[in-house]
Amino acid sequence: MSEAFPGARLTIDLGALADNWRTLAALSATSECAAVVKADAYGTGLEHAVRALAGAGAKTFFVAHLSEARVARRVAPTAAVYILNGLPPGAAAAYAQTGARPVLGSREEIEEWAAFVASAGEGFPAAIHVDTGMNRLGLRPEEARAMFAGGGPGFRPSLLMSHLACADEPERPETERQRALFAELRALCPETPASLANSAGTLLGRTEGGDLGFDLRRPGVALYGSNPIAGRPSPLKPVVQLEARIVQVRDAAEGEAVGYGGAQRLKRPSRIAVLSLGYADGVMRAGGSEDVSPGAVGFLGETPCPYVGRISMDLIAIDVTDAPDGAARRGAWVEILGDHVSVDQLARACNTIGYEVLTALGRRYERHYVG
Known part of the structure; x- marks a missing residue:
């Protein structure tokens, strides 16, 4: 489904999918x-x-x-x-x-x-x-x-x-x-x-x-693109890229809580970006962050931006304090899956497996097919 002004966009590389099949096919001639x-x-x-x-x-x-x-x-x-x-x-x-x-x-x-x-x-x-x-x-x-x-x-x-x-x-x-x-x-x-x-x-x-x-x-x-044998090098190419749009950027003071239940309190003055993405879009709630356990990480350009607080139905907060000036702005796109975050990395942060991350990919994304 293609939405006007989508909150998130999913890019699927069919060329990488075909290449992965060829790689696997070449493993056995018999x-x-x-x-x-x-x-x-x-x-x-x-x-x-x-x-x-x-x-x-x-x-x-x-x-x-x-x-x-x-x-x-x-x-x-x-x-x-x-x-x-x-x-x-x-x-x-x-x-x-x-x-x-x-x-x-x-x-x-x-x-x-x-x-x-x-x-x-x-x-x-x-x-x-x-x-x-x-x-x-x-x-x-x-x-x-x-x-x-x-x-x-x-x-x-x-x-x-x-x-x-x-x-x-x-x-x-x-x-x-x-x-x-x-x-x-x-x-x-x-x-x-x-x-x-x-x-x-x-x-x-x-x-x-x-x-x-x-x-x-x-x-x-x-x-x-998921590696089925954890810890072994994978010859496979990533197939999906998921990006979420920033809805709002806000400043928060050290010690303030973020998200439902106040599960995470900030350890420094922080700049928080709120993404138009949530567990209704297939990003598991378990990937959120709490004081006692870190969650998943998104990327704004080359800057890792940890999730902050619990994941909501439609929103995720990330810490963009370390991003370059001007990079974190309303309407900017943040990588959820892609060159920096593999399907398996997001799965581990959500205490699940790559299968579930892939099959939960949401229906509200704007989808693009390349390759």
Whole structure:
């Protein structure tokens, strides 16, 4: 949505998004690189993101819902589009009509899809999800073994997949256990392409036991510039830049409180800029500052400007005392995300993860697409 005189503006670099996909695709010559574009392409805009990623070479996409699949299929009509959140009762015909592929994770879903395929008299692709340790979606290992021993699901699956739970923490043994179990289950249907690696698994590449890539990797958050393995260098480019407009600049004395609850008192005479941005725009309230804990930091040009006090619904106060004379003025723009503040840095200040920062990107921003 484009607003007249917006309080904040969001710039999305589709060239960087495409470059990130190419970087991730180049990590393995033996497995295809898909793109996860659920949650409105992690807040960046589903239609724009799919177009950019398809232009870069992506041929397989993953979404969460049928409505997202319809958009992806419209933009990339020859691509394979998988719907991660399974098959709602009675939805098989709608999925098939869209050309979307459900990811089936229960016996009930598999039986319903098999019955639909049989009644339709033609094959419609679908994936089967097996649970290797997440305990979220998917057939339990014993259910998968029984199904394949009993003749299979009743149709030819186009993909066998599972999801890594701890790949963002490479030192943990769970990833190798999941890889080994998935390899065992995949051996029950060796003709079916297999997919295990998410963003962290794609960057991790392998465990001591073997390759995590299998036939298809499914990066998500990494495409949008977030580093899925904290503490490791990231080869990814930032994709989003968020700026907020200064509404007012005011002077405040040492010892005065700022914001709701008087949670922070100033330790020096200060100049405070109030930004037209708040938690209604997706900047988490936890990113505010209190006497006992500092919050996030914005940038006015090259000057870091710490958040002061609690974040309000529509407003954030920052300390611009150290900014050059004249830089902090009504109408000036302050960087919230960009060259100085990464998605992951803002996430840490808000005690959350980059996924939440991206998918919370607000609806009131003026959006600009570049690249």
